Amino acid sequence: MKTLDEILLTVERPSRYIGGECGEPTIKKEKFNYCICFPDVYEVAMSNLGIRIVQEVINRVDGAMADRCFAPWPDFGSALKENNIPLYSLGLRIPLKEFDMVGFSLQYELSYTTVLYMLDLAGIPLLAKDRGENDPIIQGGGPCAVNPEPVADFFDLFVIGDGEDSMRELAKLKLKVSNRAEFLQKATEIKGVYVPSLTYPVYDENGKIIGFEGKKVEKAICLDLENAVFPRTQTVGNIEAVHDRAVIEVMRGCYRGCRFCQAGFIYRPVRSKSVKTLTEQACSLIRSTGFDTLSINSLSTSDYSNLKPLLTSLKENLPSYTKVSLPSLRIDTFDEFYAQEARKNSLTFAPEAGTQRLRNVINKDISDEDIKSGAEKAFKLGYSLIKLYFMMGLPTETEEDIIGIRRVIETIKSVYAENPKRLRGLRINVSLSTFIPKPFTPFQWEEFASQSLVQERLEQVRKHLFAKGVTVSWNDYFTSELETVLARGDRKLRKLS
Amino acid sequence: MILLKYSKLNGAEFIPHLDTLRHFTKTVRRMDIPINYSQGFNPHVLLYLSSPIALGLKSESEYCLFDTPYDGDDFLELFNACSPKGIRGKEAYKVNKKVNVAGDITSALYEIKGLNVFDVREVLSNAEFSVFDNRAGQEKIVRDRIKNLYFEGDTLYAELKFGNVTLRPDYLVNKLLSVYGGDHPTVLKKEVFFLGGLTVKEYLAQNNVVKE
Numbered sequence: 287m288k289t290l291d292e293i294l295l296t297v298e299r300p301s302r303y304i305g306g307e308c309g310e311p312t313i314k315k316e317k318f319n320y321c322i323c324f325p326d327v328y329e330v331a332m333s334n335l336g337i338r339i340v341q342e343v344i345n346r347v348d349g350a351m352a353d354r355c356f357a358p359w360p361d362f363g364s365a366l367k368e369n370n371i372p373l374y375s376l377g378l379r380i381p382l383k384e385f386d387m388v389g390f391s392l393q394y395e396l397s398y399t400t401v402l403y404m405l406d407l408a409g410i411p412l413l414a415k416d417r418g419e420n421d422p423i424i425q426g427g428g429p430c431a432v433n434p435e436p437v438a439d440f441f442d443l444f445v446i447g448d449g450e451d452s453m454r455e456l457a458k459l460k461l462k463v464s465n466r467a468e469f470l471q472k473a474t475e476i477k478g479v480y481v482p483s484l485t486y487p488v489y490d491e492n493g494k495i496i497g498f499e500g501k502k503v504e505k506a507i508c509l510d511l512e513n514a515v516f517p518r519t520q521t522v523g524n525i526e527a528v529h530d531r532a533v534i535e536v537m538r539g540c541y542r543g544c545r546f547c548q549a550g551f552i553y554r555p556v557r558s559k560s561v562k563t564l565t566e567q568a569c570s571l572i573r574s575t576g577f578d579t580l581s582i583n584s585l586s587t588s589d590y591s592n593l594k595p596l597l598t599s600l601k602e603n604l605p606s607y608t609k610v611s612l613p614s615l616r617i618d619t620f621d622e623f624y625a626q627e628a629r630k631n632s633l634t635f636a637p638e639a640g641t642q643r644l645r646n647v648i649n650k651d652i653s654d655e656d657i658k659s660g661a662e663k664a665f666k667l668g669y670s671l672i673k674l675y676f677m678m679g680l681p682t683e684t685e686e687d688i689i690g691i692r693r694v695i696e697t698i699k700s701v702y703a704e705n706p707k708r709l710r711g712l713r714i715n716v717s718l719s720t721f722i723p724k725p726f727t728p729f730q731w732e733e734f735a736s737q738s739l740v741q742e743r744l745e746q747v748r749k750h751l752f753a754k755g756v757t758v759s760w761n762d763y764f765t766s767e768l769e770t771v772l773a774r775g776d777r778k779l780r781k782l783s
Numbered sequence: 784m785i786l787l788k789y790s791k792l793n794g795a796e797f798i799p800h801l802d803t804l805r806h807f808t809k810t811v812r813r814m815d816i817p818i819n820y821s822q823g824f825n826p827h828v829l830l831y832l833s834s835p836i837a838l839g840l841k842s843e844s845e846y847c848l849f850d851t852p853y854d855g856d857d858f859l860e861l862f863n864a865c866s867p868k869g870i871r872g873k874e875a876y877k878v879n880k881k882v883n884v885a886g887d888i889t890s891a892l893y894e895i896k897g898l899n900v901f902d903v904r905e906v907l908s909n910a911e912f913s914v915f916d917n918r919a920g921q922e923k924i925v926r927d928r929i930k931n932l933y934f935e936g937d938t939l940y941a942e943l944k945f946g947n948v949t950l951r952p953d954y955l956v957n958k959l960l961s962v963y964g965g966d967h968p969t970v971l972k973k974e975v976f977f978l979g980g981l982t983v984k985e986y987l988a989q990n991n992v993v994k995e
Contacts, residue, residue, distance in 0.1 A: 289967065294797055295839040301802070304794035308806070308813075308867040522809060524794075524867070525802050576809030576865075607812070607826075 293365045301524035302328035303362060305376035309575055310521045311345055311352070313377050318350040318461045321375050321385040321422075324357070325392075325400035331356040332521065333529035335583065336428060336449070337391050342517040343453045350457045353377040353385070357400045363407055373407040382408035386460060387423040389453075390441075392430035395772035396765070398437050401426075405440070414442045414483060419466055425456070431480075432505070432552050433725040436775040438482035442470060445478050447505035447552075448538070450514050452478040478506025487776060495776060511538055511557040516567055519574040531579035531611065532571040534564055536596070540585035544638070545649045546677070548724035549585055558584075561592050565599045572604055579609045587612050632715075633664045636675035639683075640690025647682050648729075654697065661698045665705040671713045672698055678743045678760070679721040679735025688746040691716065695756055716751060716758045720766040724773050734770045737763055784850055785858055786882055788874040788983065790843045791836075795869020800835035806867055807832070807847060813865035816853040833884040833975070834946050837953055842972035843873070844891070846884040846983075876983070878992045887986070890930050891945035891975045893952045896938050897968035898959055903932045903939075906959075914954040925950050945975060 294300035322340050324331035331337070337354065344352035353375035358366065366373060372381040382388055388410070390401050402412055405424070411417045414424065426434060427445040434444040445452045455476045463469045473479045485500030508514050520532055539556035540549065559567075568580055580600065584590060600610055637657060639645045645652065661672065676691055695714055702712040720740060723732045735743075740763050751758050771779070791798070798806065808828045811818050820826040829850035836842055854877055855861075862872040906912050912926040928950035931942040939959075943950040952970045960968060977986035987993050 291839075291969075292967065299799075300797040300839065301794075301799070304797050304869075306794045306868040308809070308865075522806075522867070524798050526805065573815070574813065576812035578812070605812070 288365070288369050290371060293362070293369060293371070297362045297365060298359060299328075299525060300362075302356070303358065303376070304524065305379065307524055308522045309519045310377060311341060311517075313345065313351040313353060315378065315380075316349050316351040318347075318387070318457055319380070319385045320344050320350065320352045320387045320389065320457065321355050321380075321382060322352055322389045322391065323355045323382075323401075323404055325390060325397040325404060326357055327359055328356050328523065329525065329527050332523040332527035334391065334393065335533050335535060336393075338517050338520065339515060340389065340391075340427070340449050340453055343450055343515045344457050346515065347454055347457045347461075349461050353380065355382060355388075355404070357404055358407070363403065366407055372409045373404060383410050383422060385422045387425055387456075389425040389427060389445075392426050392428040392434075392437075395430055395436075395769045398430075398772055401437070402440065413439055415439070417442070423460075423466070423469070427453075429549065429552060430773075432548075433773065434480060434482065435487070435777050436772050436779040438486075438777050439780040441482060443473055444480040444482070445506065446480055446503060447478045448508035449478075449506070450508040452476055452506040474501050474503075476506075477504055479503070482777075493778070505552075507555075508538075509557065511535075512559050512563055518567075518570050520571055520577075522575050522577070529581065530577070531581050532568065532575055532577040533581045533583050534568050534571065535559070535583050536564055536587060536590045536593075537584035541589050542586060542651065543649050545647075545728040546638070546680070546721060546724070548727050551726050551728075553585065558590060558592075561596045561599050564596055565603050568600055569603050572608055578607050579611055580604065581611045581613060583613060632671035632673055633669045634673040634675065635660060637694060638675065638677050639680060640676065640687045640692070640694060644680060644683060644687045644690070648680060654694070657694060658697055658701060661701045662705075665702055670702075670710050671715070673715045673717065674698075675717050675719070677721045678718050678747075679740060681721075681729065681732045683743075685746050688743060689750050691747075692750045692753075695751070695753065699755075712755055714756045716756060718747065718758065718760040720761065720763065722766055722770045722773060730774070734767070737767075784848060784878050784881065785853070786876040786878050786884070786983075786987075787847045787849065787859075787862065787872050789845050789847060789862075789866075790871045790873055791845055791869060792841050792843070792871070793869040795867060796839055796841045798867075798869070799838055800832070803870070804830065804832060806870065810862065810866045810870075811849065811851075814861045816851055816855075816858075816861070819850040819852075831881070831884055833888055834949070836972065837951055840952065840970060840972060844972055844975045846888070846975070848878075848882055848884050850881075874983075876987060876993065878987065880992050882987070882990075882992060886946065887977050888975045889944065889946050889978055890942055890980065892973045893941045893943065894938060894971045894973045895941060895952070895956055895959075895968055896971075898937075898939055898956070898965035899963045900934055900937050901959075901963040903934065906932055914950070914958040916954060925955075929955075940973075942976075 322337045324334055324337055341352040341354060344350050354377060355375045372383060374381050405412050410421055423442045425443050426441045427449050431444045431446050456473060459472055460469060463472055470481050474481050474484055480503040485498055487495045488497050488499055490496045537556060537558040539553040541556055542550060544550055572580060637652060638650045639648060720735055723729045723734055747758060807830050811828050819829045821829055831848040833846040859872045859875045910926050911924055913922045913924045916923045928944040933940050941955060943952060956968050956970055
């Protein structure tokens with residue numbers, strides 16, 4: 287048997303598993319102990335804003351505390367198993383099974399198996415029906431929780447929608463009610479809470495869902511984003527996180543209604559914060575963490591109406607070394623003013639479809655003209671690498687749309703050729719992903735492309751897109767297929783495990 | 784400039800060298816003290832760390848030189864308030880010129896617990912004494928890198944070369960463990976010595992760099 291310290295010496299990146307970071311919330315054991323888990327490795331988990339907000343919400347409740355736990359890399363996971371050490375939280379190093387409630391942030395469907403991996407390492411029964419009075423309540427949340435059915439049997443309850451209010455109410459309820467069955471029963475009264483054992487699907491003789499038995503669940507919405515809980519500081523990772531920077535959330539939701547986009551629909555309505563609040567939050571984060579980069583996050587930051595005043599205000603109030611990064615800029619709103627701060631190496635545009643016709647079908651409201659003018663502005667600023675995102679297998683798609691991608695590339699190339707400032711050759715990276723019909727989007731009942739169709743499209747891609755300076759990449763069909771099944775499936779999927 | 788002696792314990796021993804440097808950069812910004820930046824295209828905070836130690840080695844004696852005009856007496860306090868839990872400032876010296884903390888530290892004293900007591904003369908008198916070097920994948924003769932070896936009770940103290948010529952204590956411990964046996968030995972880097980075997984205070988006094 288090895289001790290934990292000895293195991294840490296043998297695994298890769300042991301600082302993933304030790305906690306003690308600068309800026310981690312100060313916690314001690316309380317009456318209600320909650321652990322938020324992120325089913326991915328430390329570097330990814332530490333970049334997530336949602337779990338930080340949930341942790342803050344719980345920690346502000348009297349008598350409650352929230353710790354955190356992330357998925358170990360397989361080397362550490364198997365070492366834990368071999369040496370009979372149960373998976374533990376990072377803050378207080380308490381085994382997961384000793385918590386009253388363990389929450390999982392479900393950000394993408396493919397992380398579902400990691401949830402099971404973590405439960406297994408923690409020694410917690412996988413199925414909700416096998417868990418008893420002494421086991422923690424297993425809770426799920428995050429964007430994937432909008433269709434929790436595929437994993438419903440593994441969770442005791444889900445929080446659907448924004449967690450700010452529902453998580454606080456859950457913590458308060460758990461402080462009052464300790465009996466498991468009674469707690470789950472009462473939890474259904476909280477808006478956004480879905481208890482799969484109390485609300486379940488009814489099937490007809492063909493195995494098709496005809497309805498649900500039990501209480502109807504409504505998504506929780508935090509309407510007052512301005513005054514919503516937001517952590518004053520941010521934990522600085524022991525090792526560099528994927529997004530190693532301070533993050534503020536300017537907006538929740540997106541004004542656009544791209545028909546394939548799940549985030550655009552499940553985060554409705556659009557809510558935003560004021561420049562004053564954002565500046566305060568940014569200053570507090572930057573000063574307490576020492577980060578030199580601030581990321582202004584939302585689904586579409588350039589749609590934030592006060593972006594210019596915000597950038598001016600940040601420039602005035604933040605220390606001079608701070609760089610402001612703006613992810614999710616849209617091609618049609620791309621503006622020199624926003625790009626000033628950014629490093630001039632690459633620029634990402636997501637036209638999603640090659641022709642105007644298909645862009646109209648999916649309601650992606652950018653035109654060829656927008657692409658042209660966006661590229662013109664970008665090249666004037668010195669960019670020479672353009673990344674383009676497209677989808678394959680969209681409804682009504684034909685070969686003409688793949689040829690359309692070629693036309694987009696040609697347009698960008700010709701714009702670059704006219705640009706007198708060009709220093710080096712233009713590089714264009716084209717990423718093609720397979721369209722996945724996601725629940726709660728207008729395309730939710732659309733067909734997922736068959737493998738033969740994707741093969742055909744890839745042949746067309748080879749025929750039309752391979753050109754000098756253009757790199758084309760696409761994702762694996764099986765992975766997309768799996769994601770589709772896990773996104774749209776129901777409870778019967780559990781039997782596949 | 785300020786020369787800081789700090790410890791890496793309580794988990795911080797698992798933070799790799801470059802990430803330690805990143806932490807110092809952030810700590811300096813959190814301390815909100817003036818600091819000099821490199822003058823390149825991507826300016827970075829001017830900090831100098833002593834030579835890297837093996838990942839997982841606990842240490843009570845690491846050094847970092849801050850290129851700062853700050854000379855407040857509360858530097859240590861400020862540093863500890865802003866630093867991650869496992870990295871603790873222990874002593875701070877104001878110096879008036881750059882100290883080469885990487886090159887001028889030449890040996891380190893390690894405290895090794897959990898090894899069975901043996902006669903150290905067996906090692907010291909063996910000119911062919913070798914350890915297995917994991918990185919090179921072969922045995923290496925290292926007797927000349929062992930400056931001293933002695934027991935106090937059942938705790939072994941080893942003064943080994945450190946810096947440009949180094950003997951990693953974990954290699955030594957693995958060897959001793961295989962020959963003499965022991966139970967889950969632990970290593971702690973207790974102290975470092977500068978050129979000529981000087982302590983930090985002697986070294987600073989001799990080089991006339993202490994700022995009054």
